Amino acid sequence: MGLIGKLMQALFGSGRNVVAETAEVFRENAEAGAQRRTDERAQALAQHAAEFARDDRGAFDRFMDGVNRLPRPALALGTLGLFVAAMVDPVWFSSRMQGVALVPEPLWWLLGVIVSFYFGARHQLKGQEFRRSIAGTLARTPQVIANVEALDALRSEEPAAPAPADANPALEDWRRAARG
Structure with a gap:
């Protein structure tokens, strides 16, 4: 082992990478970040799969789930039906509403x-x-904010003005020679 290697081992101990450890204080370890994102996606997929997994529930449970899904559509369609009934037969609708007034x-x-x-x-x-x-x-959110800031920075940069057509030195020499 070289002199510098022995010196670093004496100062920091073996098996440590001081440069990498210091850099990770200021910047995320890309490999560890990728692993965390992969784990997060795997957990989300597992949760999604568990949500839609077929469970062996009995006929009564399935029936009750169906019954629990009825009130909202029944209320919405019933209300629309009342509007239709009011337009089709106003007398019939009015007599029913008089009955409701007695509740x-x-x-x-x-x-x-x-x-x-x-x-x-x-x-x-x-x-x-x-x-x-x-x-x-x-x-x-932090990634989205960084993306928006980068886009705003691009928007604020003004495009460079095109060079004038007569800024060509060879063309200037030719014009001088032609006048000449």
């Missing part, structure tokens, strides 16, 4: 509570799913 107020409150709990629970579930997905989006 006691506590029953309206009960309906409001049921609908609020159903949609409130769904809103909370979707909100939690959204917050989990937004965490992945926020992890990409």
Whole structure:
């Protein structure tokens, strides 16, 4: 081993790369960063696969999942149906709405509570799913900011003005000789 190698081993110990360790303080290790991104993608794919994996649930569970999917489409299509009924047969629609006017107020409150709990629970579930997905989006924010800043720097640079046609020295010599 050479003199410099022995000196470095004496100062820093064997098996250490002081230059690489110092550089990693200021700049990410590209290989380790690539490995982290690969692991992150693999975990995302595994999560996606687990979400859509076929599970062996019973007929009752599948039936209840189907029933749970009915309220929103039923409310939306029912409301559209009311508009159609009002246009097709206004007398029939008016008589039905008079019947609705006779529904006691506590029953309206009960309906409001049921609908609020159903949609409130769904809103909370979707909100939690959204917050989990937004965490992945926020992890990409520094890279997006760097990209936007690089694009802004390109936009702020003014293109160089083209050289005038008479800036050609050979052409100038030829013109002088022609005048000559």
